Amino acid sequence: xxxxVESGGDLVQPGGSLRLSCAASGSIFSFxxxxxxxxxxxxxxxLVALIMSGGSTNYADSVKGRFIISGDNAKNTVFLxxxxxxxxxxxxxxxxxxxxxxxxxxxxxxxxxxx
Numbered sequence: 001x002x003x004x005v006e007s008g009g010d011l012v013q014p015g016g017s018l019r020l021s022c023a024a025s026g027s028i029f030s031f032x033x034x035x036x037x038x039x040x041x042x043x044x045x046x047l048v049a050l051i052m053s054g055g056s057t058n059y060a061d062s063v064k065g066r067f068i069i070s071g072d073n074a075k076n077t078v079f080l081x082x083x084x085x086x087x088x089x090x091x092x093x094x095x096x097x098x099x100x101x102x103x104x105x106x107x108x109x110x111x112x113x114x115x
Contacts (some may be wrong), residue, residue, distance in 0.1 A: 002026040002104045005097030007094045012085055016113070020080040022095030022106060032098040033080040034071055034094045038091035038111075045094065051078060061090075 008020040020036065035050035049069035050058045057069050066085075071078040078095065092108040 001095065002016055002028060002099065002101070004095050004097055004104050004106035006093065006106040006109040009093060009111045011112045011114065012086060013115050014085060014113055016085050017081070017083045018085065018111060019055050019110075020082070020095075020109060021023070022078045022080075022097075024076040024095075024097045024104070027101070028097075028099060030100075034076075034098070034102075035096050036069065036078070036080045036093055037096055038089075038093045039108075040088075040091040048093070051081060082111070084094075085111075087113045089113050 003026050004024050006022045010018055010020050031053055033050045033052045034077040037045050038048050039045040048060055048063055049067055051069045068081040068085050079101045090113050093111050094108045095106040097104045
């Protein structure tokens with residue numbers, strides 16, 4: 001079994017910053033990638049950022065230059081530093097871990113950007 005737990009969501013003003021954390025535990029020997037997705041009310045879940053096992057990263061166009069994904073392979077953790085937050089970044093953010101055994105999701109953490 002694999003467990004994925006996110007933390008760090010909060011209410012923040014436009015222009016502010018937040019750092020999300022995700023820790024995976026259980027039967028993890030190596031992963032293909034770890035990443036963050038988000039889902040706003042009434043919208044489909046969308047990719048925010050991925051980090052591959054080799055360290056390369058991918059970002060959605062909407063967050064490039066504002067968000068930074070990083071990870072610690074040894075600890076099976078991934079972080080999302082979110083800067084210059086906008087109201088349209090408001091969503092539930094989900095951590096995803098892609099393993100040989102399948103895709104695993106956390107329960108989500110709420111990020112609300114509002115004045």
